[in-house]
Amino acid sequence: MSDMTNTPNKSDEKSMLQKRLPIIVVGIAAILGFVFLRDYLNFETLSNNREALIEFRDANYILAVLGFIAIYIMIxxxxxPGAAIATLTGGFLFATFPGVLYNIIAATTGATAIFMAARLGFGDRLAARMEAGEGLVKKIKDGIDENQWSMLFLIRFIPAVPFFVANLVPALVDVPVRRFVISTFFGIIPGSIVYTSVGAGLGEVFARGETPNLGIIFEPHILLPMLGLCALSLLPVVLKALRGKEGI
Known part of the structure; x- marks a missing residue:
């Protein structure tokens, strides 16, 4: 009788471990990457290998594109570490366009991969707990559900929101995959254009022996339009709130 009772439990534990394995692998890879790769995936490495990269691109353009996208997806x-450097590299090797397109495709694909890993491991279960809960937690979940599009675009438009945070949070509140992919693809376009264009000008930066200004996205002529996009993404939330007050 005891064996029959324990068998389903062991099966459930094994199933849960299998579901969480992808996000566990991601976590381990992130830690190892931070420890062993942070000194390599940087601007100095790009500067030191720029000539070899250009020669390889000129001799094997399609392979260079595919290899770049694959590496960016893994990052x-x-x-x-190194997502910003990867975006700069896309501009440096392939110009603002089509470099920005390669950057967006790679970043969206990589973001979707970690989103799926987190959702498989924790998302559905956590969302179910939030749905079954009461009080403040339930209100937060309901608020996100009612304004998913606005919230998803908002966390992409705000430069201060770390990219990995914007990938993980939607998975934990049961955002549909299609909605996540669409909002990620279009939401990262403004920032991708800025950094890819900076990367496209790295040749001159290298020639002067300088480093690129990665804080350019916080300069007024860049930041203000992006804040405008943030305000635009919040407009449906504001309108819904106003309509709610009118109905009271």
Whole structure:
């Protein structure tokens, strides 16, 4: 009788471990990447290898594109350091366009991979607990559900929100995959254009022996339009709140 009772429990534990394995792998890879790769995935490495990269691109353009996208996907999917450098590299190797397109495709694909890993491991279960809960937690979940599009675009438009946070949080509140992919693809376009264009000008930066200004996104002529996009993404939330007050 005892064996029959324990068998389902062991099966459930094994199933849960299998579900959480992808996010566990991501976590381990992120830690190892931070420890061993942070000194390599940086601007100095790009500067030191720029000539070799250009030669390889000129000799094997399609392979260079595919290899770049694959590496960028892994950086994002495993939350490795160097996503900003990867975006700069996309501009440096492939110009603002089509470099920005390659950057957006790679970043969206990598973000979706970590989103799926987190959702498989924790998302559905946590969302179910939040749905079954009461009080403040339930209100927060309901608020996100009612304004998902606005919230998803908002966390992409705000430069201060870390990319990996914007990938994980939606998975934990049961955001549909399609909605996540669409909001990620279009939401990262403004920032991607800025950093890719900076990368496209790295040749001159290298020639002067300088480093690129990665804080450019916080300069007024860049930041103000992005804040405008943030305000635009919040407009449906504001209108809904006003309508709610009118109905009271």
């Amino acid at each position: 994002v999917a495993f939350s490795l």
